[in-house]
Amino acid sequence: MPTPKVAPDSSRRSETARRAILAAAFDLVGEMGYAKLSIEGIAAAAGVGKQTIYRWWPSKGALLFDAFLALTTDGGQGGALPDTGDLAADLKLVLRATVDELHDPRYDLPMRALHTEIVHDPALAADYATRLDGPMRELKKERLRAAQRAGQLAEDVDLDVAVDLIFGPLLNRWLQRTGPLTHAYADQVVDTALGGLRPREA
Amino acid sequence: MPTPKVAPDSSRRSETARRAILAAAFDLVGEMGYAKLSIEGIAAAAGVGKQTIYRWWPSKGALLFDAFLALTTDGGQGGALPDTGDLAADLKLVLRATVDELHDPRYDLPMRALHTEIVHDPALAADYATRLDGPMRELKKERLRAAQRAGQLAEDVDLDVAVDLIFGPLLNRWLQRTGPLTHAYADQVVDTALGGLRPREA
Amino acid sequence: MPTPKVAPDSSRRSETARRAILAAAFDLVGEMGYAKLSIEGIAAAAGVGKQTIYRWWPSKGALLFDAFLALTTDGGQGGALPDTGDLAADLKLVLRATVDELHDPRYDLPMRALHTEIVHDPALAADYATRLDGPMRELKKERLRAAQRAGQLAEDVDLDVAVDLIFGPLLNRWLQRTGPLTHAYADQVVDTALGGLRPREA
Amino acid sequence: MPTPKVAPDSSRRSETARRAILAAAFDLVGEMGYAKLSIEGIAAAAGVGKQTIYRWWPSKGALLFDAFLALTTDGGQGGALPDTGDLAADLKLVLRATVDELHDPRYDLPMRALHTEIVHDPALAADYATRLDGPMRELKKERLRAAQRAGQLAEDVDLDVAVDLIFGPLLNRWLQRTGPLTHAYADQVVDTALGGLRPREA
DNA sequence: TGTTAATCGAGACGGTACGTCGAGTCTTGAA
DNA sequence: TTCAAGACTCGACGTACCGTCTCGATTAACA
DSSP states (O other), X not given: OOOOTTSOOGGGOOHHHHHHHHHHHHHXXXXXXXXTOOHHHHHHHHTOOHHHXXXXXXXXXXXXXXXXXXXXXXXXXXXXXXXXSOHHHHHHHHHHHHHHHHHOHHHHHHHHHHHHHHHHOHHHHHHHIIIIIHHXXXXXXXXXXXXXXXXXXXXXXXXXXXXXHHHHHHHHHHHHOOSOOOHHHHHHHHHHHHHOSSOOOO | OOSOTTOOOGGGOOHHHHHHHHHHHHHXXXXXXXXXXXXXXXXXXXXXXXXXXXXXXXXXXXXXXXXXXXXXXXXXXXXXXXXXXXHHHHHHHHHHHXXXXXXXXXXXXXXXXXXXXXXXXXXXXXXXXXXXXXXXXXXXXXXXXXXXXXXSSOTTOOHXXXXXXHHHHHHHHHHHXXXXXXXXXXXXXXXXXXXXXXXXXX | OOOOTTSOOGGGOOHHHHHHHHXXXXXXXXXXXXXXXXXXXXXXXXXXXXXXXXXXXXXXXXXHHHHHHHHHHHSOOOSOOOOSSOHHHHHHHHHHHHHHHHHXXXXXXXXXXXXXXXXXXXXXXXXXXXXXXXXHHHHHXXXXXXXXXXXXXXXXXXXXXXXXXXXXXXXXXXXXXXXXXXXXXXXXXXXXXXXXXXOOOO | OOSOTTOOOGGGOOHHHHHHHHHHHHHHHHHHTTXXXXXXXXXXXXTOOHHHHHHHOSSHHHHHHHHHHHXXXXXXXXXXXXXXXXXXXXXXHHHHHHHHHHHOHHHHHHHHHHHHHHHHOHHHHHHHIIIIIHHHHHHHHHHHHHHXXXXXXXXXXXXXXXXXXXXXXXXXXXXXXXXXXOHHHHHHHHHHHHHOSSOOOO
């Protein structure tokens, strides 16, 4: 049975070319932003024929996502969230680290680009959910579950909603630039989310 | 911001052309999405020369924003948030309406387009903050202030953070498709944000 | 009877504007050649509205022609061709002067431009024949007639053909750059045309 | 000259596209004249991308010249000028044929276009001299040399000047429309050029 | 251990859109 | 009414990339 056209024989695939393309894509998007990023430019920078890109990636978004994934996986922080027993402190630590990362110019443009693609491409969004956001979210929920076991988190709280409340605001503020993205803001978010908006009964 | 580079004499500006352009831009982005939206297409659909667009708008994003603003302002829901005295109920009402709006196919594509443009264009983001998000956010904060006066909201809560917690998650889930966008989710967000994640002391 | 649209009331015409336009047209065509000459540019250089040009000239060629005419008439060499009694010497004098003029960079570009327009626009060609070439040609023929009376030119020679033979080659060589345009060439043309190609019977 | 700026690998060049472009260029210039001839129009008529034209030709004039050359070469009359032993008769034959050709509407517009481009573009003029005018002129001079050997042409006549005198006037009259272009005129030019303007000693 | 078929680099191709320039028309307000 | 000014529609410019399509020239699995 001949190999179908849609799935080229990846055994013959050049690993060198693949790596060069992903690196070039990541570098270029960081240099000149997503709008001016072109397949042609990536191919040239990677010293690769255009067809080699079109052969293996269905869209610019998919390529960008792979480029992102490659770097994240390589040096991936992989591990679980810290658990010192103090939920608020742990969350603040993580959120402050996130704030720092979002300020890193090396990641700023590529991450914005990726988010743009996700917003417009449901298929890519699904991929993102499965391969990047999903695992991350699971780690976060794991930490929250531990907190529930320790009685630091209400039993009836939906953990997905909890994750949205805690980790969403930072991303929003970063993407939309609705305000300064600081450690103080990270702390406030954690405190407010944990404590709730309603006055605590004295 | 949608002010032209070397401000032409706007007193001579053709109002007919302006309106036709904004309408065409909004319609086209709704029909075929932002990626395939072209200035050339908008000009053709509006029966207008390309130069007339380039004369008055510095970027596709700025034009889109104006188109959005024109429609929002025209039929604008303008008014304050409902205040029945029951904060949770009022917020749920508003969030459920937002959910419905986000499901309206007429607004889906244009709003996604606008949001991703904001992500990439700080100038546009500033304009957005001033002319769309700002006023909206003020209305939201006004309602929350009323709740504070009524003792339904803690005195020490930062209202900006509160708004982020309540209204951000919906937008995030919609943009990133991280989960179903339902009335139930809206209710959960309100309840969780108001009550907080921490267990209430019995 | 109202003045017809095709012939605006020239009594109200601004002489200042007219002169400025002609001067600007001539200068600009000399500076940047005919291809890059634009009505817009002329209007700007003359400090004049575009409409003022369109009101009074039907085409770029007509304007250029007028500009040319204005300068030629002003300092026009107007007078008859020299007549010392020696036809060959007189013609060589005139042709050598023409050679010099054609080498003047101030006139090179404008004259090429004018000739181009004449080639493509029969109406302009007619105008040219009537107002520039015609009078010139008459002066030349007058000199040849005198030569005929003096027995230096055959009686049966068609003077128009004679003029073509004597004055045409210079123009051709200049326009098409088929060879160097020198005084020697001018002399050769005169001698050959007068003497004929056929061997003189001994 | 029609050599591209940074010579692309012409081995990959599409002969189909080349031919279609040249044909379209020639046809269009004949239909609507040089002024309204656009690269865009040629590309569309040839079913070709604009870039394919820009890739291989540096200017509209160069393209036009190639188009002209292609047709001239294809059906090229190539051969030498007739030589019956009677120089005057032979020249009249050739000039009358030229008159007829210049009246052919199929060639009128394209040839005017080519000639005016030559006037403005020295590089094109050089190419024209090398590839079209040069060979033609050589044929003409060859015939004149034969006449010299036969004693029908003075020995001391510069053949280039002779060619200018014989063949130039027709072109001039045609381009500038300074008079009717007839067989009679052709004959007159030959007779006058051969006989000279000066009276023959009886 | 050659054969052979997929992949590679390169880049021409037909297209679409870009952002700019200028054409020629029209409108406004001043002289 | 003409003028300077300049916005308007329209068409073309020359460029940048798109995604498809040959081209040899590797190159790695199979025969």
